[in-house]
Amino acid sequence: MMSHLSNPTYWLLRFTIATVFLWICPFGDRFSNAALLPKDNLQCSRAIPCPKEIWPRVSFWIDVYSRWNSNDAILHDKSKPERIYRVLVGQSCGGTAGSPDIERQKDQIKKELRDLAERIAKGQQISLKRERELLAVFDNPSGKTVRQAVDQIRCQSGNRDRFLDALERYDLYGDLVQRTMKQAGLPMDIQYLPFVESLYNPSAYSRVGAAGLWQIMPSTAKDLGLKLTATLDERLDPELASYAAARYLSESYTTLMAAAKKVQPNVTSMQVSPFIITSYNYGVNGMRRAIEQYGPDYLTVLDHYRSPSFQVAVKNFYASFLAARYVAKNADRYFGKRPQRMPVDYRTVVLQRPISLRRMESVFELSAETLKKYNPALTRFVWQGWRLVPAGYRLRLPLRQGNWLEEVTLMRSLPEESGKFMDLHYVVKYGDSSCAIANAFQVRCQDLIDINLLDRKAAIKVGQKLEIPASPAHRKATITDLGTYRVRKEDSACAIARKLGIDCDEMLAANRLTRHSVLQIGQNLLIPGVSRSVGFDQSYIVRRGDSACLIAARFRVPCSKFLRENGLNVRGLIFPGQTLRIPALTDVGLDAKIVSTEKVSISHTVQRDDTICEIAEKYGISCTKLVLINRLNHDGLIRVGQVLLVPEVSSSLVKTLVRPTELPRNDAEHTVRQGETACEIARKYRISCALLISTNKLGKNAMIGLGQKLRIPGATIE
Numbered sequence: 001m002m003s004h005l006s007n008p009t010y011w012l013l014r015f016t017i018a019t020v021f022l023w024i025c026p027f028g029d030r031f032s033n034a035a036l037l038p039k040d041n042l043q044c045s046r047a048i049p050c051p052k053e054i055w056p057r058v059s060f061w062i063d064v065y066s067r068w069n070s071n072d073a074i075l076h077d078k079s080k081p082e083r084i085y086r087v088l089v090g091q092s093c094g095g096t097a098g099s100p101d102i103e104r105q106k107d108q109i110k111k112e113l114r115d116l117a118e119r120i121a122k123g124q125q126i127s128l129k130r131e132r133e134l135l136a137v138f139d140n141p142s143g144k145t146v147r148q149a150v151d152q153i154r155c156q157s158g159n160r161d162r163f164l165d166a167l168e169r170y171d172l173y174g175d176l177v178q179r180t181m182k183q184a185g186l187p188m189d190i191q192y193l194p195f196v197e198s199l200y201n202p203s204a205y206s207r208v209g210a211a212g213l214w215q216i217m218p219s220t221a222k223d224l225g226l227k228l229t230a231t232l233d234e235r236l237d238p239e240l241a242s243y244a245a246a247r248y249l250s251e252s253y254t255t256l257m258a259a260a261k262k263v264q265p266n267v268t269s270m271q272v273s274p275f276i277i278t279s280y281n282y283g284v285n286g287m288r289r290a291i292e293q294y295g296p297d298y299l300t301v302l303d304h305y306r307s308p309s310f311q312v313a314v315k316n317f318y319a320s321f322l323a324a325r326y327v328a329k330n331a332d333r334y335f336g337k338r339p340q341r342m343p344v345d346y347r348t349v350v351l352q353r354p355i356s357l358r359r360m361e362s363v364f365e366l367s368a369e370t371l372k373k374y375n376p377a378l379t380r381f382v383w384q385g386w387r388l389v390p391a392g393y394r395l396r397l398p399l400r401q402g403n404w405l406e407e408v409t410l411m412r413s414l415p416e417e418s419g420k421f422m423d424l425h426y427v428v429k430y431g432d433s434s435c436a437i438a439n440a441f442q443v444r445c446q447d448l449i450d451i452n453l454l455d456r457k458a459a460i461k462v463g464q465k466l467e468i469p470a471s472p473a474h475r476k477a478t479i480t481d482l483g484t485y486r487v488r489k490e491d492s493a494c495a496i497a498r499k500l501g502i503d504c505d506e507m508l509a510a511n512r513l514t515r516h517s518v519l520q521i522g523q524n525l526l527i528p529g530v531s532r533s534v535g536f537d538q539s540y541i542v543r544r545g546d547s548a549c550l551i552a553a554r555f556r557v558p559c560s561k562f563l564r565e566n567g568l569n570v571r572g573l574i575f576p577g578q579t580l581r582i583p584a585l586t587d588v589g590l591d592a593k594i595v596s597t598e599k600v601s602i603s604h605t606v607q608r609d610d611t612i613c614e615i616a617e618k619y620g621i622s623c624t625k626l627v628l629i630n631r632l633n634h635d636g637l638i639r640v641g642q643v644l645l646v647p648e649v650s651s652s653l654v655k656t657l658v659r660p661t662e663l664p665r666n667d668a669e670h671t672v673r674q675g676e677t678a679c680e681i682a683r684k685y686r687i688s689c690a691l692l693i694s695t696n697k698l699g700k701n702a703m704i705g706l707g708q709k710l711r712i713p714g715a716t717i718e
Helices: 008-024 052-066 099-121 129-136 143-152 160-184 188-197 218-223 238-263 269-282 284-294 298-304 317-329 331-335 357-364 368-374 405-413 434-440 445-451 472-476 493-500 504-510 548-554 559-565 612-619 623-629 678-684 689-695
Strands: 072-077 084-089 153-157 346-350 394-398 425-427 465-467 483-486 524-527 538-541 579-582 599-605 643-650 665-671 709-716
Touching (some): 052 160, 052 298, 052 317, 072 099, 084 099, 099 129, 099 143, 099 153, 143 153, 160 188, 160 238, 160 317, 160 331, 188 269, 188 317, 238 269, 238 284, 269 284, 269 298, 269 317, 284 298, 317 331, 357 405, 368 394, 434 445, 493 504, 548 559, 548 579, 612 643, 678 689, 678 709, 689 709
Antiparallel strands (some): 072 084, 483 524, 538 579, 599 643, 665 709
16 A cells, blocks of 8 residues: 555645645745655656655755755755755855854754644644744654654755756766766666766865765775876776776676575565665665665665664765756756757877876977866876876877877887986884974975875874885976977077987977978977977076085086176085076087996085985985995985995086085074974074974974974074
8 A cells, every 4th residue: 555655646735735835924045845746757767766755855855956056054854854944045054154053043943843842742733833834844743753853953055056067067078977887788877876976076085085076985996996006096087987986886786686686586676776876875785784684675774774874875875866867867947058068088098108297298289287187087296297107098188180190109209208206215113103204304294195195194004115205306307308499590400419419310200300391490399308408598596505516517517607607706605595597508519418428436424404315316316226225224314424325426427526615504592483383493494304303302293382492403694
């Protein structure tokens, strides 16, 4: 026998009663009933069933997606979301701004419900307008039912404006998701699930760490074959993430059908479908346990299954999916006619070897913004320019005629690029913390956390091997890549190539020129294998430990020429922060390759504020090689006065390494002021943060207090 909840006549009668109340006593925006059954039903199917018992719940979510905006707060019942007590227009459920008023509104509704429950229990007549309003939202009001509702009030923000934005993104990615679901043999209506998960945003992140169009957690991503590395987060790739989601749902179907058949051998896919969809939010194992306990009856599970994690969001997941599906299918009814955006389409190139952002921009003549739009899986370390896109990556390029054949041929003809600016690791020791290690190496703590894929607590353990990200100084460097040369009067292609010490045909190929091509004055040419621009000046900001001739050697410029161009005397006195001019290679007639190839080994005595990578950079060798040759156990930590062996240093570079003129130093005392941090104070006195922390025994967290006296070792006196 059909219950009153599944009887359409019941809902028609209830709608009529509610309409009369609204006509007699208009409530404005403060009180509203959920939209009832849509005029043409919920358009469900055997693959995606819509039990009539959850129609009221679905209708509530239809209103959330199509009626109320994100700055509207709906106060309603947790268990019966269609019980709407009040709608607060212009307020949001989240954030501190609207919270006090919303809590006051909740308290007021609780008091009204308690008073109403007491009047019903005493059999008193319900005559007041507000009491009749509240009474109308209950199916079978009784003193007990109303009293139980007092502690069930929750706040839900609307989503109409966000859903409208999501429809635009659906135009871009909907076709891709449809194709993926079809290939996987899944119901096509699953294409609407990302509306619930991310509002179809491929770059969305949740507060618990889920990411992408399908909001996949890191642990789940690895199980589904998605890569999460310092350079790739494939959860953010709509195509790869859709394949992963399809795999998850297919495996969920297999697992849950098997569990259901053990309880009910003649179970149908229609009965299990709601469990499969809900498992995407709650997990396959959670739904399997529910089926084993109550059988494949979704409504019974919804009403009776108990678990600490089976709460409001899970119970509403299938209903909200049905609502999002219905609103998206009937978007014109709710949002009117809107311009359609063309689906995203692209050409894919499989990289045979690693490539830098700079080379991609040069070869394909595309901006970083365009490349990022088509390749959202690449992490910020690639877009910041200090990690290469790995070999095997499927690079996405805008659709165009010609399929990028010439550019791909050029890319594959160019010299291979170096992978990292530094290759340094640190083995965690007892008492270490992530940020203390970052301070020791003078890098951002968040960069160290991100590049090692640490959790939100940045937890590390003894013996763990951490990758140390590039320091700010290293980040400003460029990967060996395509340089540029600005054509001058009477230049020819092969003359430029000879001047720069590269093969003429290689340079012609890089610029799509022939030996008969006419060059234009001011034209920029790509120079393969040269790591910086040539043919015009550059500037350099002096760092601690620099000397004039050392800088000149680093940029392969004669020291005398460098001193003359910057108006320096023979001593070449310079200071940190000073901006110096680096003469162009063509100005000095210097070949683009190091003139002397003779290598020698020397020793270096560690000075105050030296770091292992700054020493390595000074002598032109890799940081890792310096760590290994001196048996530093990969931690890179050194002490003042320690003698390091520096192997394979160019003899021409050794000749230019003069001891920098030191600024006078002395210890100082600093009184901590409001808002200062230990590292900010260290920077002010031009010493390392780690040195300040260890000198003052500040502990791992480097906590300081207002008025605290700090000793500043070796402070610079200017």
